[in-house]
Amino acid sequence: MNVAQVRRTSGESIHFDVVENFSPFELGTESFSFSAPVHVQLQVINTNKAVLVSGTIETELKVICGRCLEPFDYPLNLPYQDEWAFPAQATEELLESALLLEKDEVDISQRIFEQLVLALPMKFVCSEECQGLCLTCGANLNQTKCSCKEEVIDPRFAALAKWQAND
Numbered sequence: 001m002n003v004a005q006v007r008r009t010s011g012e013s014i015h016f017d018v019v020e021n022f023s024p025f026e027l028g029t030e031s032f033s034f035s036a037p038v039h040v041q042l043q044v045i046n047t048n049k050a051v052l053v054s055g056t057i058e059t060e061l062k063v064i065c066g067r068c069l070e071p072f073d074y075p076l077n078l079p080y081q082d083e084w085a086f087p088a089q090a091t092e093e094l095l096e097s098a099l100l101l102e103k104d105e106v107d108i109s110q111r112i113f114e115q116l117v118l119a120l121p122m123k124f125v126c127s128e129e130c131q132g133l134c135l136t137c138g139a140n141l142n143q144t145k146c147s148c149k150e151e152v153i154d155p156r157f158a159a160l161a162k163w164q165a166n167d
């Protein structure tokens, strides 16, 4: 992203509309790939003290449902906000939340990637109604109804039933 024009003139603003392909990545033991390019729309404004960047990041990840283990596309649509301070105006206070703008060329892919990772949920679920897998036979309960469901008895009730039978 080239911010030369904005960097030199106070009050100047520029709009970026970028579509970029991101490589698959790993996070802990899970690996993720993108099922759509990353679409970034940003407004960059020179406030005289810093350059403010705000906009949205949109993409889709190919993930595995934590309940039924089927792959599905998980849409991500997040706000993006950054502040890059000019070295001359960069106070310690400002740098607590802002980055330092030292060049005309800014590579924001790393920042975008960080935002994406932060926005990921602990567990992906394909739909609120997802029935998951049968704990006994492993059948995908969204696709089939297995017959073992009624036979699963809570061990505590099983013990109680036995105790009552002995009584």
Ligand SMILES: [Zn+2]
Residues within 6 Å of the ligand: 065, 066, 067, 068, 069, 070, 125, 126, 127, 130, 131, 132
């Ligand atoms: Zn599911």
Ligand SMILES: [Zn+2]
Residues within 6 Å of the ligand: 134, 135, 136, 137, 138, 139, 146, 147, 148, 149
């Ligand atoms: Zn079953």
